[in-house]
Amino acid sequence: MSRHQAYRNYDYENDLDEYEGNDGFEEEEELSPEDRAQMDAGIAQVRAALGTESSKVTTQQIQEALWHYYYDIDKSVTYLATKFIVPSSKKKGVGEDLADEADAQPISFASFFGDMPWLNIPKYRQTIFVEPPRHRGGLLGGASTPGKMSKLQALAAARKKKADNQKSEEKLHRVTQHLSNLSTAPGQPESVKENVRPPLLSTGEAVDLIAAGDPIIPQRATFAQVNVGNEDLQDQSDAAGKRPVEPQPAAASPPLPIATPPETATPSPFAQALLRPTNSSAAPSPRTYPFPYMNVASSSTDAFSAPSPDDVVLKAQSQASSKKVAAHATKKKAGTETKPGEAAVDGMNVLRIDDAPLPKSKNLDVLKEFEKTKSKKSASFVVVGHVDAGKSTLMGRLLLDLHVVDQRTIQKYRKEAESIGKSSFALAWVLDQRSEERSRGVTIDIATNKFETDATSFTILDAPGHRDFIPNMIAGASQADFAILVVDATTGAFEAGLKGQTREHSLLLRSMGVSRIIVAINKLDTVGWSQARFDEISQQVSGFLLATGFQLKNVSFVPVSGLLGDNIVKRSTDAAAGWYEGKTLVEELESSEPMARALHKPLRLTISEVYRSTQSPLTVSGRIDAGSLQAGDALLVQPSGEKAYVKSLELDQEPVDWAVAGQNVVIHLSNIDPIHVRVGDIICDTKQPIPCIDTFTVKILAFDILMPMQVDVHRGRLHAAGQIVEMSAVLDKVKGTVMKKKPRIVKPGSVARVVVKMGTKVPLEAGQRVVLRSGGETVAAGLLE
Numbered sequence: 001m002s003r004h005q006a007y008r009n010y011d012y013e014n015d016l017d018e019y020e021g022n023d024g025f026e027e028e029e030e031l032s033p034e035d036r037a038q039m040d041a042g043i044a045q046v047r048a049a050l051g052t053e054s055s056k057v058t059t060q061q062i063q064e065a066l067w068h069y070y071y072d073i074d075k076s077v078t079y080l081a082t083k084f085i086v087p088s089s090k091k092k093g094v095g096e097d098l099a100d101e102a103d104a105q106p107i108s109f110a111s112f113f114g115d116m117p118w119l120n121i122p123k124y125r126q127t128i129f130v131e132p133p134r135h136r137g138g139l140l141g142g143a144s145t146p147g148k149m150s151k152l153q154a155l156a157a158a159r160k161k162k163a164d165n166q167k168s169e170e171k172l173h174r175v176t177q178h179l180s181n182l183s184t185a186p187g188q189p190e191s192v193k194e195n196v197r198p199p200l201l202s203t204g205e206a207v208d209l210i211a212a213g214d215p216i217i218p219q220r221a222t223f224a225q226v227n228v229g230n231e232d233l234q235d236q237s238d239a240a241g242k243r244p245v246e247p248q249p250a251a252a253s254p255p256l257p258i259a260t261p262p263e264t265a266t267p268s269p270f271a272q273a274l275l276r277p278t279n280s281s282a283a284p285s286p287r288t289y290p291f292p293y294m295n296v297a298s299s300s301t302d303a304f305s306a307p308s309p310d311d312v313v314l315k316a317q318s319q320a321s322s323k324k325v326a327a328h329a330t331k332k333k334a335g336t337e338t339k340p341g342e343a344a345v346d347g348m349n350v351l352r353i354d355d356a357p358l359p360k361s362k363n364l365d366v367l368k369e370f371e372k373t374k375s376k377k378s379a380s381f382v383v384v385g386h387v388d389a390g391k392s393t394l395m396g397r398l399l400l401d402l403h404v405v406d407q408r409t410i411q412k413y414r415k416e417a418e419s420i421g422k423s424s425f426a427l428a429w430v431l432d433q434r435s436e437e438r439s440r441g442v443t444i445d446i447a448t449n450k451f452e453t454d455a456t457s458f459t460i461l462d463a464p465g466h467r468d469f470i471p472n473m474i475a476g477a478s479q480a481d482f483a484i485l486v487v488d489a490t491t492g493a494f495e496a497g498l499k500g501q502t503r504e505h506s507l508l509l510r511s512m513g514v515s516r517i518i519v520a521i522n523k524l525d526t527v528g529w530s531q532a533r534f535d536e537i538s539q540q541v542s543g544f545l546l547a548t549g550f551q552l553k554n555v556s557f558v559p560v561s562g563l564l565g566d567n568i569v570k571r572s573t574d575a576a577a578g579w580y581e582g583k584t585l586v587e588e589l590e591s592s593e594p595m596a597r598a599l600h601k602p603l604r605l606t607i608s609e610v611y612r613s614t615q616s617p618l619t620v621s622g623r624i625d626a627g628s629l630q631a632g633d634a635l636l637v638q639p640s641g642e643k644a645y646v647k648s649l650e651l652d653q654e655p656v657d658w659a660v661a662g663q664n665v666v667i668h669l670s671n672i673d674p675i676h677v678r679v680g681d682i683i684c685d686t687k688q689p690i691p692c693i694d695t696f697t698v699k700i701l702a703f704d705i706l707m708p709m710q711v712d713v714h715r716g717r718l719h720a721a722g723q724i725v726e727m728s729a730v731l732d733k734v735k736g737t738v739m740k741k742k743p744r745i746v747k748p749g750s751v752a753r754v755v756v757k758m759g760t761k762v763p764l765e766a767g768q769r770v771v772l773r774s775g776g777e778t779v780a781a782g783l784l785e
């Protein structure tokens with residue numbers, strides 16, 4: 001059982017208050033069935049042993065004694081007899097007695113554990129500690145002092161030392177010989193100097209000298225000399241007889257005769273390729289012996305003499321860039337003087353990804369324009385309910401009957417659905433567009449769809465019912481003016497739903513500020529349009545919604561069948577449904593007033609989609625929560641803090657000049673790198689931007705037990721990890737006054753003020769609604785203060 005489930009099953013109302021006042025509370029441990037049986041048997045035996053005196057002790061005292069003495073009947077009886085039957089002056093618990101006993105006597109290890117059976121070991125069975133053998137020579141490692149060596153080891157070590165000494169002597173001899181060859185005797189003629197063995201060169205030095213056309217290089221820069229630092233390699237070449245070395249003592253070595261060429265190894269083809277003069281006109285070394293393939297015109301070295309295709313592109317790019325910088329600099333020169341440091345900034349500006357000119361603004365008075373338009377009222381509603389309640393089917397039917405989708409499309413979906421054996425999903429597929437949703441038969445993202453009635457333009461937000469997708473549902477609810485709660489009337493399904501997402505969704509709706517709710521009691525065809533079932537469900541849901549904080553005047557019930565289309569757009573023609581004379585679902589929607597728009601507040605838009613469109617490499621969409629905007633406006637994207645411009649706008653796939661709060665708008669952005677824009681970010685006013693914060697105080701309604709704990713914070717599409725770091729107060733649900741300061745826990749159903757700290761800074765401000773989740777469960781929701 002998870003911690004959450006355990007808490008859910010706990011009787012908070014009865015026990016929690018006691019808990020809060022009891023500092024020494026310890027979680028009660030449940031006895032296992034085996035312990036319980038042993039305990040019961042032990043109690044009976046103790047009582048039998050105490051005989052008539054057993055009435056002087058309670059069952060609990062016996063239990064404690066048994067528990068303490070590991071069901072040892074004798075010890076328990078002795079303890080109970082001395083403790084309760086011949087009582088001491090002060091009543092104490094089992095633990096206290098033992099503690100006192102321990103205090104009274106000096107503690108000896110044997111006496112302290114004296115009553116423990118595992119210390120009463122007969123002598124003959126006690127373990128004798130045998131010291132482990134110590135291995136000589138320290139081969140098994142770890143000894144701080146080396147062990148004594150065997151004769152064989154000493155002999156091997158002496159031989160190794162001798163061999164090492166011999167080797168190092170030889171090495172020293174060779175080095176001395178080389179050094180003697182390098183020394184130039186003072187007063188020696190220049191010609192002699194030129195012909196003595198030249199100093200050893202590093203590869204870099206050799207290459208530099210070759211490039212400089214040093215005449216001595218053909219003799220000096222041989223492969224063997226360049227690599228002379230590698231003694232082993234030299235040894236190898238010696239061994240191969242390429243360059244015989246006559247051992248000559250340094251002091252006695254006579255200078256080489258002038259005519260004698262220096263001893264140099266033949267340059268290998270690799271060395272020739274590597275050290276070949278870059279100046280092709282330079283005379284080839286007289287001591288190089290070209291291999292046949294070195295003379296081929298199209299040799300590998302020539303392949304790089306011309307620029308590669310990449311070089312060509314890079315060169316062109318750098319030329320274009322330098323031209324741009326030059327042009328910019330000239331422009332700048334013509335204007336004002338450049339201040340120090342500005343050059344670097346200018347350079348950076350030139351490197352901007354989007355160099356498009358800033359879009360022009362018509363400088364409209366958007367709110368006046370909005371007042372002038374006699375446009376239809378627009379409203380968004382979210383469709384929520386338990387998984388498989390029939391939400392998508394209901395909306396598919398609504399769109400079909402309103403002719404937003406045609407019969408042919410539905411026929412196509414029906415065929416496709418039949419081909420995978422899920423024919424009943426055809427209507428749902430109008431909304432569930434993703435292939436994963438289709439194959440699994442569940443809604444994953446918020447499907448949005450539009451339709452219009454005579455008076456209103458509606459946006460449907462079809463939220464997923466599955467509990468794994470609650471964050472998407474929160475995102476949907478945060479954009480909605482009102483909600484349709486779909487309830488499955490099928491026997492058993494309604495009851496399951498009420499315990500499941502019907503309950504959680506309703507709580508979330510209320511927490512996200514949705515106050516108007518239409519309950520569609522669906523699948524009534526499966527219960528023969530039973531009015532009794534409709535009334536029963538209406539009653540239960542009313543009670544539940546009332547308790548959740550909805551006002552019943554804002555709640556209405558419609559009996560429907562999404563599959564057959566009864567009471568959705570058209571009134572049911574089924575005689576069995578004749579008892580219902582109320583509004584259809586569409587009529588209920590039309591009579592619902594959208595929430596008041598925050599038109600005069602600074603712009604706030606939560607990005608729900610980011611994509612590349614034909615109009616712009618960066619297009620975003622979302623609902624304007626507050627304020628207004630128009631083409632050409634500068635905007636700020638939070639949390640990146642990057643500025644962007646509105647290139648153009650779209651409403652319902654039509655280009656428009658402006659948009660206001662409550663509308664779902666598509667914005668084509670310019671002058672911003674797409675890496676700065678993500679789903680869940682906030683687009684806001686540049687002058688009054690939303691702050692990015694990492695700690696906030698929130699007034700929450702607890703759905704589960706709360707304590708300082710890790711939580712996921714959800715606001716619209718944004719969700720980030722955080723932690724409840726402080727529980728400031730429990731508040732009165734109605735008046736909001738402080739009832740208890742600094743509670744250690746908050747009970748489900750309570751309203752409290754808590755402080756949440758986030759891992760990173762996120763765009764949040766007072767008045768926004770957030771949902772706190774933990775371990776996949778919604779634990780609280782509330783309003784930022």
Ligand SMILES: Nc1nc2c(ncn2[C@@H]2O[C@H](COP(=O)(O)OP(=O)(O)OP(=O)(O)O)[C@@H](O)[C@H]2O)c(=O)[nH]1
Pocket residue numbers: 385386387388389390391392393394424425428441442443464465466522523524525526560561562563564
């Ligand atoms: N008999 C009957 N079946 C229905 C009705 N409405 C939906 N169903 C069936 O119920 C099943 C689930 O329907 P969906 O529309 O996918 O349910 P949902 O609530 O959207 O499911 P999620 O998106 O997974 O939350 C499908 O097999 C539908 O055909 C109805 O009014 N009557």
